[in-house]
Amino acid sequence: MNSIATENLDIAYDNALIVENLDLSIPHNKITSIIGPNGCGKSTVLKAVGRILKPKKGMVYLNGGDISTLPTKEIAKKMSILPQTPAAPGGLTVSELVAYGRFPHQNGFGKLTKEDKKIVEWAISATKLSDLEHREVNTLSGGQRQRVWIAMALAQQTDLILLDEPTTYLDMAHQLEVLELLYSLNRNQGCTIAMVLHDLNLAARFSDYMIAIRSGKIIKHGSPKEVMIPEVLKETFSIDAEVVHESRTGRPVCLTYSLLHQEDLPKREAISL
Amino acid sequence: MKDTTTTGWKGSVNFAFYMALGFGFLLIMSAASITFGAADMRIATAWEAVFQFNPELTEHQIIQTLRLPRTVADLMVGCSLAICGAIMQGTTRNPLADSGLMGISSGSTFAMALCMAFLPMRTYGQTILFACIGAAVTTAMTYFIASMGKGGMTPQRLVLAGISISMLFGAFSQYISIKYHLGHALAYWTAGGTAGAKWSELLTIFPVFILGVAGAVALSPSVTVLSLGEDVATGLGLRTRFVKGISTIIVLLLTGLSVIIVGPVGFVGLITPHIVRYFVGIDYRYIIPASGLYGALLTVFADLLGRLINKPYETPIGIIFAVIGVPYFLYLARKQRREFE
Amino acid sequence: MKKKGFILLFMTVLMVLVGIISINSGKMNLTPAEVIGVILGKGTPKQNLIIMEFRLPRIILAVFVGIGMGISGCIMQSLLRNDMASPGTLGISSGSGLFVLIFVVIFSANSNSSAILMPLLSFIGGMTAAALIFLLSYRKNRDISPTGLILTGVALGSGYGALTTLLTLKLDQNQMEFIQRWSAGSLWGDDWRYLAILVPWTAILCAYTIYKSHVLNILNLGNETATGLGTAVKPEFMGLTVAAVALSSGSVSLGGNFFFVGMIAPHVARKIVGSNHKLLLAAAGLCGAIIVLLADTITRTISLGTDVPTGIVITVLSTPYFLYLLAKENN
Numbered sequence: 035m036n037s038i039a040t041e042n043l044d045i046a047y048d049n050a051l052i053v054e055n056l057d058l059s060i061p062h063n064k065i066t067s068i069i070g071p072n073g074c075g076k077s078t079v080l081k082a083v084g085r086i087l088k089p090k091k092g093m094v095y096l097n098g099g100d101i102s103t104l105p106t107k108e109i110a111k112k113m114s115i116l117p118q119t120p121a122a123p124g125g126l127t128v129s130e131l132v133a134y135g136r137f138p139h140q141n142g143f144g145k146l147t148k149e150d151k152k153i154v155e156w157a158i159s160a161t162k163l164s165d166l167e168h169r170e171v172n173t174l175s176g177g178q179r180q181r182v183w184i185a186m187a188l189a190q191q192t193d194l195i196l197l198d199e200p201t202t203y204l205d206m207a208h209q210l211e212v213l214e215l216l217y218s219l220n221r222n223q224g225c226t227i228a229m230v231l232h233d234l235n236l237a238a239r240f241s242d243y244m245i246a247i248r249s250g251k252i253i254k255h256g257s258p259k260e261v262m263i264p265e266v267l268k269e270t271f272s273i274d275a276e277v278v279h280e281s282r283t284g285r286p287v288c289l290t291y292s293l294l295h296q297e298d299l300p301k302r303e304a305i306s307l
Numbered sequence: 308m309k310d311t312t313t314t315g316w317k318g319s320v321n322f323a324f325y326m327a328l329g330f331g332f333l334l335i336m337s338a339a340s341i342t343f344g345a346a347d348m349r350i351a352t353a354w355e356a357v358f359q360f361n362p363e364l365t366e367h368q369i370i371q372t373l374r375l376p377r378t379v380a381d382l383m384v385g386c387s388l389a390i391c392g393a394i395m396q397g398t399t400r401n402p403l404a405d406s407g408l409m410g411i412s413s414g415s416t417f418a419m420a421l422c423m424a425f426l427p428m429r430t431y432g433q434t435i436l437f438a439c440i441g442a443a444v445t446t447a448m449t450y451f452i453a454s455m456g457k458g459g460m461t462p463q464r465l466v467l468a469g470i471s472i473s474m475l476f477g478a479f480s481q482y483i484s485i486k487y488h489l490g491h492a493l494a495y496w497t498a499g500g501t502a503g504a505k506w507s508e509l510l511t512i513f514p515v516f517i518l519g520v521a522g523a524v525a526l527s528p529s530v531t532v533l534s535l536g537e538d539v540a541t542g543l544g545l546r547t548r549f550v551k552g553i554s555t556i557i558v559l560l561l562t563g564l565s566v567i568i569v570g571p572v573g574f575v576g577l578i579t580p581h582i583v584r585y586f587v588g589i590d591y592r593y594i595i596p597a598s599g600l601y602g603a604l605l606t607v608f609a610d611l612l613g614r615l616i617n618k619p620y621e622t623p624i625g626i627i628f629a630v631i632g633v634p635y636f637l638y639l640a641r642k643q644r645r646e647f648e
Numbered sequence: 649m650k651k652k653g654f655i656l657l658f659m660t661v662l663m664v665l666v667g668i669i670s671i672n673s674g675k676m677n678l679t680p681a682e683v684i685g686v687i688l689g690k691g692t693p694k695q696n697l698i699i700m701e702f703r704l705p706r707i708i709l710a711v712f713v714g715i716g717m718g719i720s721g722c723i724m725q726s727l728l729r730n731d732m733a734s735p736g737t738l739g740i741s742s743g744s745g746l747f748v749l750i751f752v753v754i755f756s757a758n759s760n761s762s763a764i765l766m767p768l769l770s771f772i773g774g775m776t777a778a779a780l781i782f783l784l785s786y787r788k789n790r791d792i793s794p795t796g797l798i799l800t801g802v803a804l805g806s807g808y809g810a811l812t813t814l815l816t817l818k819l820d821q822n823q824m825e826f827i828q829r830w831s832a833g834s835l836w837g838d839d840w841r842y843l844a845i846l847v848p849w850t851a852i853l854c855a856y857t858i859y860k861s862h863v864l865n866i867l868n869l870g871n872e873t874a875t876g877l878g879t880a881v882k883p884e885f886m887g888l889t890v891a892a893v894a895l896s897s898g899s900v901s902l903g904g905n906f907f908f909v910g911m912i913a914p915h916v917a918r919k920i921v922g923s924n925h926k927l928l929l930a931a932a933g934l935c936g937a938i939i940v941l942l943a944d945t946i947t948r949t950i951s952l953g954t955d956v957p958t959g960i961v962i963t964v965l966s967t968p969y970f971l972y973l974l975a976k977e978n979n
Contacts, residue, residue: 081872084875106880107878110877111878115872117876120869121869122869123868125923134869137878137879138877140862187876452975466799472967472971474907474963475967478959482960485957625810626810626813633804633806637803637804640799
């Protein structure tokens with residue numbers, strides 16, 4: 035069963051077609067990572083799937099329903115999004131920002147019910163932010179701030195969470211913090227996670243399912259073992275990669291890579307493997 | 308895109324051509340300005356009025372006492388303001404610079420208001436002095452505020468600071484105007500008009516005008532070097548502070564005298580250098596004189612237009628320039644932003 | 649939150665106090681006792697005249713003009729995420745003014761029909777100006793620099809101003825003076841007929857805006873986040889913009905062009921109650937009311953020697969603050 039499925043999706047920015055005829059699916063209850071080189075369209079795809087961008091052509095299905103026909107608040111009850119560089123206005127505390135996650139479930143004035151408050155507290159403790167509840171968001175470290183936004187997405191109580199590059203700009207420890215949180219959300223709470231990731235190895239380590247994109251087209255999709263192979267990496271990133279399976283997690287890891295010579299560069303179309 | 312780096316002898320030829328062209332237009336335009344107006348006359352009459360003046364004929368009178376001085380005033384003002392704009396754009400490297408927009412003329416206006424209210428018996432020379440002092444005060448304030456804070460003096464900041472100072476001093480002027488019943492006099496003058504130009508006043512101003520223009524032309528090579536950037540200019544051995552100081556004085560003089568004659572007219576200094584730059588290139592040795600010439604031309608033209616479009620009412624040149632200038636300013640500001648990002 | 653509620657209460661009280669002082673002051677001073685007497689219907693005819701025909705309507709006008717400008721400026725600053733945005737700096741109030749002037753030129757400014765027509769025309773002018781600045785500044789997927797937006801707005805405003813001046817030249821002496829005073833900001837519409845229109849106009853729009861205060865909070869998190877939380881960003885943005893323009897248009901049509909009130913009131917309000925719109929909107933409105941009321945009281949009492957339009961006082965007091973903001977802008 036798929037949380038998200040797209041059909042013949044065309045997405046354009048200012049008349050430049052970024053993605054063409056994309057059929058993509060995000061499986062239910064799994065962690066999916068979308069990888070690809072700069073400008074391949076992965077963020078664009080995520081935004082279109084998250085209805086932030088309107089596609090030029092084609093359909094996006096959320097849990098089987100056409101997303102363009104659903105009222106936006108209803109969508110927000112089923113799917114939450116963490117955009118790339120979220121900015122919190124000054125003076126906002128952690129608990130206040132997390133509380134905004136209840137918005138799709140509220141009406142009118144935005145007053146928090148008892149139930150709402152309980153959920154907010156749960157979200158804060160699930161992201162281990164209880165000590166920082168009353169701190170201002172802009173005074174926290176990068177990793178902590180990212181956790182606050184995830185807590186807000188959690189407070190939305192959705193089955194599906196989309197994240198656009200949640201680990202960029204974070205140092206190694208903070209990257210792991212965030213990903214391990216997402217992992218436990220998936221395993222313990224059954225959230226479906228779909229994220230755009232820059233780091234191949236982290237993607238391979240934490241995902242159940244990977245999609246490699248280049249120039250708006252899917253090069254390969256499948257389990258990390260199926261996607262993290264030299265041929266796919268060559269096709270997607272134009273690199274000559276060496277892939278091993280590391281002992282701690284059993285997952286594939288791109289150990290090292292070098293640039294391809296001119297002659298070895300792949301042709302521009304997707305090859306089916 | 309047109310190559311704007313016309314240097315060397317090619318540039319000189321280009322420049323000479325446009326100057327000659329400009330002079331030609333100027334003569335024609337001036338003739339037209341003398342001939343046409345609320346009372347139409349034939350060109351022959353106008354010619355005779357200038358060269359074979361006959362005090363008996365009313366038409367000759369009109370030309371000699373009204374139109375001719377008015378046209379000369381337009382020439383001086385247009386030339387001055389355009390040169391001011393060119394100097395400011397060169398020294399601050401801000402394509403949006405203009406003495407109207409940067410609060411300079413509001414200082415002169417306020418000084419004028421004070422003069423009208425408190426010193427009705429002043430000489431014309433004193434008026435000039437006060438106008439220039441007023442201009443100096445507001446300019447200093449504008450520059451000071453625009454350069455405070457992070458990021459320094461961006462073009463946008465300079466203009467915004469200038470506009471606010473203009474509003475502040477405008478409010479002061481309005482207050483003086485209302486309190487001392489300067490009423491219509493100040494209002495009309497604020498809109499910008501040369502209608503009341505008198506020979507005696509023009510004669511008093513003339514030396515200042517010549518001084519300013521000559522100074523500007525003499526300074527133009529230095530302005531070119533400065534327009535490459537302060538650090539570069541210093542590296543090339545230019546005494547940047549000295550040049551900036553002198554150019555500021557020239558700007559204040561020229562703006563001051565323009566404000567006295569016409570009132571605060573904006574946008575001439577903004578538009579003219581840009582137009583001229585398109586034709587003669589980026590060297591200020593050419594831009595400054597050419598701006599002077601074409602500024603004069605534009606102003607005479609605008610004044611003529613103002614007299615013709617709504618006969619027999621006059622539309623002040625300030626308004627005409629504002630109506631042309633604002634869209635052009637917006638266009639420039641937009642282009643500027645794109646380059647900044 | 650409770651503490652801030654008290655602050656709002658305090659501000660309301662302050663406003664009422666200033667209002668009372670205002671009622672008492674002017675060319676003829678009255679004691680509070682006399683004022684109460686008039687309100688209870690027991691004053692002398694002369695006192696009645698002063699209070700009921702002159703001062704009370706003027707004060708109510710000042711309050712509602714201030715509220716309108718303050719809340720309008722607050723909405724604009726939040727929607728555009730720009731500290732210096734306001735009906736004045738975006739050229740919107742000048743656009744309103746131009747249309748009002750066109751009205752004055754074509755009809756006279758005192759006929760009975762003008763009570764509702766003026767705010768309406770003012771609104772159309774304001775919307776036109778808003779559309780124009782939007783067209784000129786909007787670029788997809790890119791943020792406009794804060795000063796860039798204001799620069800465009802001020803330039804447009806001065807363009808409308810030039811056109812307005814052009815039109816004023818066609819007026820006779822009386823009309824011209826009226827327009828001059830109007831453009832400096834003078835509370836000319838202090839007449840119960842006009843108030844009968846302005847008060848409901850402003851009140852309804854305020855109610856709508858305050859109802860949307862939570863939406864404003866969410867929009868502040870960024871358009872993408874707001875969409876993710878289930879806000880229909882475009883319609884809400886449009887609705888709030890229209891409300892902001894309508895609020896400022898009402899104030900401008902009867903009060904004149906108080907250039908800086910719409911910018912300063914939200915600032916002061918933000919410093920006092922913070923960024924939560926549930927409090928901020930009301931605070932901005934109250935601040936606006938207090939500013940206009942104070943300025944008006946000053947012009948009517950302190951003998952500046954003549955009948956100075958209120959707007960001049962406000963400009964003189966607020967330009968330094970604007971310059972201070974400009975100087976400390978970190979971009």
